[in-house]
Amino acid sequence: MSGALAADDRGGIVVDDLAYEALVGATRNFLDALAVAVPDGPTADRLTADLAGWAGVLGGLAAEERDRLFGRRAGIASYGQAMTPAYRVLERDDAGLRGVARFGRYFHGGKGAAHGGAVPLLFDELFGRVINGEGRPPARTAYLHVDFRAVVRLDRDLGLRVWREREEGRKQYVRGEIRDGDVVCAEAEALFVALRPGQP
Numbered sequence: 001m002s003g004a005l006a007a008d009d010r011g012g013i014v015v016d017d018l019a020y021e022a023l024v025g026a027t028r029n030f031l032d033a034l035a036v037a038v039p040d041g042p043t044a045d046r047l048t049a050d051l052a053g054w055a056g057v058l059g060g061l062a063a064e065e066r067d068r069l070f071g072r073r074a075g076i077a078s079y080g081q082a083m084t085p086a087y088r089v090l091e092r093d094d095a096g097l098r099g100v101a102r103f104g105r106y107f108h109g110g111k112g113a114a115h116g117g118a119v120p121l122l123f124d125e126l127f128g129r130v131i132n133g134e135g136r137p138p139a140r141t142a143y144l145h146v147d148f149r150a151v152v153r154l155d156r157d158l159g160l161r162v163w164r165e166r167e168e169g170r171k172q173y174v175r176g177e178i179r180d181g182d183v184v185c186a187e188a189e190a191l192f193v194a195l196r197p198g199q200p
């Protein structure tokens with residue numbers, strides 16, 4: 001077993017964050033390879049069977065939402081999920097965060113640029129992380145506005161910045177930007193509304 005960044009024991013299962021981070025990274029590499037590959041029939045059949053086998057293994061390890069790891073491990077890259085482009089938080093406090101992101105080939109839209117839906121997806125993820133900080137009631141996105149200023153190119157380290165703008169009762173406004181060097185590729189603004197007790 002690899003050394004753990006953090007480990008805990010969940011009903012006899014020892015969680016190893018380093019191993020899980022590597023698994024999510026391997027999943028991202030797989031999706032990037034899938035997005036550009038042209039497999040012949042037998043190769044596609046073999047891969048389909050392998051994937052079905054692993055889906056069965058993982059299916060036998062399913063946990064309740066509160067005990068899952070995917071998107072729930074603050075100490076590892078992208079909180080341990082592969083749904084959004086990969087990111088890493090470099091600095092974070094209650095006011096916001098700075099980090100880096102990389103859009104892999106899985107997020108290709110066309111002509112070398114990232115898919116237009118992947119950009120808001122990343123903003124929503126980052127905004128949610130900032131707004132749903134320690135000790136705050138959970139809040140959901142009410143709206144998310146994105147301005148696409150320049151194409152987001154794939155396989156490049158991009159700068160991220162997210163900051164809380166203002167708060168009005170349950171309403172919290174947040175802004176962010178994605179930069180490629182000095183070029184602002186996308187800017188976003190969102191409203192999050194804190195949930196009342198019992199709200200889903």
Ligand SMILES: CCCCCCCCCCCC(=O)SCCNC(=O)CCNC(=O)[C@H](O)C(C)(C)COP(=O)(O)OP(=O)(O)OC[C@H]1O[C@@H](n2cnc3c(N)ncnc32)[C@H](O)[C@@H]1OP(=O)(O)O
Pocket residue numbers: 124125127128129132138139140141142143170171191193194195196199
């Ligand atoms: C969770 C843990 C995650 C923790 C983990 C975090 C990881 C990432 C999370 C990403 C976050 C998401 O994607 S969340 C998933 C995407 N979002 C959703 O599914 C939300 C669906 N919508 C809803 O559930 C609801 O509409 C709410 C909760 C947003 C608001 O409903 P409500 O609670 O009944 O509040 P309501 O009275 O309507 O509105 C309250 C105030 O906000 C204003 N308001 C409401 N919507 C809007 C709007 N679109 N544009 C302008 N203003 C609006 C109202 O005018 C009002 O202002 P005033 O009259 O008071 O001035």
